[in-house]
Amino acid sequence: MTVLRSREVPPPSPLPRTPTKRTPRKNSPPLPASADALGPPTPSRADAPSTGGPRTAAANALGFRAPSPVAPRRSSRLASRSAEAAAVESGASGMGEEGKEGRGRSGKRGWDASGAGWSASRSEEGEEGGGIVGFDLNLPAVESPSGTAKKRRERGKAVDPTVSSESISEEPTRMEVIEIESDGAQEEVDMVASRGRRYSSSEKGKGIMVEDDAPSFSEKGKGIMVEDDAPSFSEKGKGIMAEDDAPSVAGARFYEFLDGDRSPVHVPERDSGEEDNWAEGGTIIDDEKGMMVLVQGKWLTMGDLGVGWVPKTEHYHVERDPAVRRKESDRRKAKELAPKFAFFKPEEEDDSEEGDSSGSPKDDPADWPGPFSTAVKIINDREKRLESRQLRPGSALFKSSELRIEWVPSSDPERGCLKRLVPSLRDLAVRALSENAAEIESLDGVPNELRHQLSGCICKRRTMDEHVLDLFVRGSPTEIRVPDCSWASEEEFERIFVGANTDQLAVLQLDLCGRCLPDYILSSTLARSPNKLPSLTTVSLRGAYRLSDDGLDSLASAAPLLSSIDLGECSLITSTGITSLVEKLNPVLRELYLDDCHIDAMFILPALMNLKKLKVLSVAGIESVTNQFVHHLVSVHGASLKELVFTGCKRLTTASVKAIGEKCLQLRSLDLRDLVRLDDYALVHLANGCTSFQKLMLRHNPFRLKLTTLHLSDKAVAALLEASGGSLTELSLNNIREVSNFTAQAIAIRCSLTLRMLDLSFCRKTTDEVELSRSLPDVTLRFVIVTKTWFLLCTVVRA
Amino acid sequence: MSPEMKKEETVKLISAEGFEFVVDKQAAMVSQTIRNMLTSPGNFSETQLGEVTFPEISTPILEKICQYFYWHLQFASGKETEFHIEPEITLELMMAANYLHT
Numbered sequence: 001m002t003v004l005r006s007r008e009v010p011p012p013s014p015l016p017r018t019p020t021k022r023t024p025r026k027n028s029p030p031l032p033a034s035a036d037a038l039g040p041p042t043p044s045r046a047d048a049p050s051t052g053g054p055r056t057a058a059a060n061a062l063g064f065r066a067p068s069p070v071a072p073r074r075s076s077r078l079a080s081r082s083a084e085a086a087a088v089e090s091g092a093s094g095m096g097e098e099g100k101e102g103r104g105r106s107g108k109r110g111w112d113a114s115g116a117g118w119s120a121s122r123s124e125e126g127e128e129g130g131g132i133v134g135f136d137l138n139l140p141a142v143e144s145p146s147g148t149a150k151k152r153r154e155r156g157k158a159v160d161p162t163v164s165s166e167s168i169s170e171e172p173t174r175m176e177v178i179e180i181e182s183d184g185a186q187e188e189v190d191m192v193a194s195r196g197r198r199y200s201s202s203e204k205g206k207g208i209m210v211e212d213d214a215p216s217f218s219e220k221g222k223g224i225m226v227e228d229d230a231p232s233f234s235e236k237g238k239g240i241m242a243e244d245d246a247p248s249v250a251g252a253r254f255y256e257f258l259d260g261d262r263s264p265v266h267v268p269e270r271d272s273g274e275e276d277n278w279a280e281g282g283t284i285i286d287d288e289k290g291m292m293v294l295v296q297g298k299w300l301t302m303g304d305l306g307v308g309w310v311p312k313t314e315h316y317h318v319e320r321d322p323a324v325r326r327k328e329s330d331r332r333k334a335k336e337l338a339p340k341f342a343f344f345k346p347e348e349e350d351d352s353e354e355g356d357s358s359g360s361p362k363d364d365p366a367d368w369p370g371p372f373s374t375a376v377k378i379i380n381d382r383e384k385r386l387e388s389r390q391l392r393p394g395s396a397l398f399k400s401s402e403l404r405i406e407w408v409p410s411s412d413p414e415r416g417c418l419k420r421l422v423p424s425l426r427d428l429a430v431r432a433l434s435e436n437a438a439e440i441e442s443l444d445g446v447p448n449e450l451r452h453q454l455s456g457c458i459c460k461r462r463t464m465d466e467h468v469l470d471l472f473v474r475g476s477p478t479e480i481r482v483p484d485c486s487w488a489s490e491e492e493f494e495r496i497f498v499g500a501n502t503d504q505l506a507v508l509q510l511d512l513c514g515r516c517l518p519d520y521i522l523s524s525t526l527a528r529s530p531n532k533l534p535s536l537t538t539v540s541l542r543g544a545y546r547l548s549d550d551g552l553d554s555l556a557s558a559a560p561l562l563s564s565i566d567l568g569e570c571s572l573i574t575s576t577g578i579t580s581l582v583e584k585l586n587p588v589l590r591e592l593y594l595d596d597c598h599i600d601a602m603f604i605l606p607a608l609m610n611l612k613k614l615k616v617l618s619v620a621g622i623e624s625v626t627n628q629f630v631h632h633l634v635s636v637h638g639a640s641l642k643e644l645v646f647t648g649c650k651r652l653t654t655a656s657v658k659a660i661g662e663k664c665l666q667l668r669s670l671d672l673r674d675l676v677r678l679d680d681y682a683l684v685h686l687a688n689g690c691t692s693f694q695k696l697m698l699r700h701n702p703f704r705l706k707l708t709t710l711h712l713s714d715k716a717v718a719a720l721l722e723a724s725g726g727s728l729t730e731l732s733l734n735n736i737r738e739v740s741n742f743t744a745q746a747i748a749i750r751c752s753l754t755l756r757m758l759d760l761s762f763c764r765k766t767t768d769e770v771e772l773s774r775s776l777p778d779v780t781l782r783f784v785i786v787t788k789t790w791f792l793l794c795t796v797v798r799a
Numbered sequence: 800m801s802p803e804m805k806k807e808e809t810v811k812l813i814s815a816e817g818f819e820f821v822v823d824k825q826a827a828m829v830s831q832t833i834r835n836m837l838t839s840p841g842n843f844s845e846t847q848l849g850e851v852t853f854p855e856i857s858t859p860i861l862e863k864i865c866q867y868f869y870w871h872l873q874f875a876s877g878k879e880t881e882f883h884i885e886p887e888i889t890l891e892l893m894m895a896a897n898y899l900h901t
Contacts, residue, residue, distance in 0.1 A: 446894060
């Protein structure tokens with residue numbers, strides 16, 4: 001799971017807002033400096049951005065800042081929003097066109113322009129406000145967001161004189177970024193806001209760190225603004241606040257702060273909380289950020305972020321209990337949630353088999369007897385031949401130390417470039433049908449293959465709905481495949497399947513059915529009674545995130561002949577459920593796909609070992625799969641295993657692959673993607689053991705070179721292909737760094753007859769000269785994926 | 800499509816109702832099924848007479864299929880146009896195309 005640092009806060013483009021702001025506001029006389037300043041929204045505000053009336057009202061008031069009694073601030077975010085609206089308004093009023101434009105632009109330029117405007121407006125406001133010089137912390141933290149906004153705004157403005165106004169003006173714009181619409185859910189808003197801010201603030205913080213001493217405020221502002229994050233202003237505000245002892249800090253303090261070399265707020269996140277806190281200087285307990293910012297009775301251990309002025313805030317006291325309490329509870333919540341997002345670093349020492357006995361580094365694997373060494377010899381011979389051939393004529397041209405294979409475009413007209421694939425009539429018809437899916441009356445007589453293609457096409461086009469699915473379910477179908485059931489609701493699903501005749505149903509695929517398939521629906525439709533699905537052998541319920549162990553149990557009772565189950569990404573299933581399922585289906589289960597389930601591999605191992613006929617096992621993405629698991633599994637089932645998928649099982653090392661190579665001689669398909677602890681010996685073992693791969697998927701395996709010979713990995717892969725690639729139909733060498741000429745040659749020579757899918761993405765060492773189809777008369781490569789390969793691979797030929 | 804069609808280069812496709820469609824051999828070969836019928840040594844009558852009967856395919860469908868053959872050849876030679884399929888016949892056309900491997 002990725003570490004969730006912050007929710008992505010889509011930066012609102014200032015543009016949509018600017019038009020509204022652009023309504024020129026004449027300088028209206030200052031409103032009375034009182035809480036009423038926040039008064040009723042004025043018509044000009046009416047078209048304010050979505051934040052709504054109160055904000056605009058506040059904005060109005062803001063322009064004319066009136067000192068008002070400090071009121072508890074509820075949400076910095078909303079405050080900032082209104083503040084920014086207000087700022088915008090005032091800016092609009094005060095500044096000229098350029099101000100508005102400045103605001104519209106989200107860059108620094110905008111700042112400048114608006115900054116200028118700001119100063120102008122500020123000065124006049126200053127006059128109006130009667131000396132609310134700079135920072136007026138006395139603004140009431142009123143309930144209405146506008147109120148707080150007002151405050152913010154004023155504060156921001158106050159800063160003007162000493163700092164370039166750019167930053168300030170920029171902030172209001174920035175603040176608009178906060179998209180919190182609802183005034184109500186303060187908490188959520190705060191959360192969201194804070195998260196968004198968190199992100200930016202942390203970024204900002206970093207940004208500011210760099211320019212720590214006595215940068216101009218605008219610089220600081222820039223640092224902050226870079227993130228284009230709304231809360232910037234609030235951040236700043238916070239910083240400012242932090243500086244102050246009490247909400248009623250005079251502007252002078254603020255200036256002092258600003259002038260100082262302290263970087264402004266990099267208050268990480270928790271806008272709302274922070275705001276509250278700063279007002280009272282309480283302990284800011286950053287829940288979510290808690291991890292990042294330890295609030296230890298100080299304002300924010302900005303030390304974490306390297307912010308210099310942390311100590312200053314010590315004198316802040318918790319004055320407002322509710323806010324603090326909220327912070328506390330939020331923090332607790334965050335602590336509970338945190339482990340979920342924690343990044344797990346697998347212990348290096350781990351249980352294995354670091355006795356990678358295969359790895360006696362002195363021992364050159366190429367010397368070991370077996371198919372691998374034979375293959376390596378072949379490759380070496382080839383290399384020598386090529387070298388000698390090339391050395392003869394223009395050896396002077398030999399620039400690189402790598403083997404260069406001369407490539408000449410084929411002049412044979414028949415073997416032209418990829419023939420433009422004409423869409424078949426069947427595909428055209430399926431496409432046409434899927435577009436008009438609603439008009440299909442019946443699918444009687446349509447063979448299964450066509451049905452599947454049709455349902456796939458319809459799902460892709462998102463035209464699948466209850467009526468269409470009903471067509472597939474009607475009658476007594478033998479196979480139903482729906483790759484995407486996410487459109488269905490519980491009622492629809494129930495309606496469709498409650499009357500379905502499932503006697504002959506052998507294959508059922510309902511992927512992405514999470515929304516519509518909780519346990520009780522399953523029990524009321526498909527698994528209504530034991531043996532309701534008498535012929536069902538294959539079921540796929542990928543993404544059934546509401547299915548729990550009980551549902552699985554009822555399914556197993558209803559379908560006693562189930563031999564292939566796909567439970568990928570069923571998050572509610574536990575190891576116990578799997579174990580009981582496996583035990584129930586002990587005599588018949590052949591294929592089990594457990595991708596990305598939250599289970600413990602070792603727990604289910606005994607049940608797996610008892611299976612009689614296991615042929616396919618996929619445990620992709622399950623972190624608890626270890627070498628031990630693999631060892632035991634293959635020792636029991638090795639001889640009959642046909643397909644193994646270990647994508648992303650990061651703990652596996654070469655020892656597992658060795659076990660696989662030794663025991664799973666009939667293996668047809670192996671997926672070792674994203675296993676970063678494999679080295680070249682793994683390839684050796686595979687080559688020596690499994691001789692008949694049909695599908696080999698490797699991705700991002702480093703295959704670290706343990707020997708000193710250059711290009712060993714390339715040769716090792718080539719040797720593997722040479723030895724075992726005779727029947728390869730799908731090959732993926734995605735991001736295997738060392739893949740280069742030898743591998744290409746091996747592919748061309750050995751795999752070309754059968755290969756249907758080839759993936760050489762990110763193999764940067766392959767070059768133009770690599771020729772895959774040089775000597776092969778009839779090669780049909782259906783898919784060649786060459787993403788990010790810097791040079792083109794010439795491939796294919798003939799249709 | 801050459802203006803003068805030698806007899807040896809055409810085949811006759813017969814629908815369920817008995818309608819006969821005479822098409823180029825090259826066009827008919829777009830269908831793998833027909834290609835196999837005409838080139839494999841086993842089906843003597845088809846190969847020798849140059850006629851293939853399709854008792855399950857109705858006339859309008861077979862007509863559309865022949866149109867597709869020519870469209871396919873045109874597409875492969877570079878002229879890419881759109882092949883429109885009337886909604887009413889789509890389902891049957893799909894099944895016939897499936898049968899004909901085309």
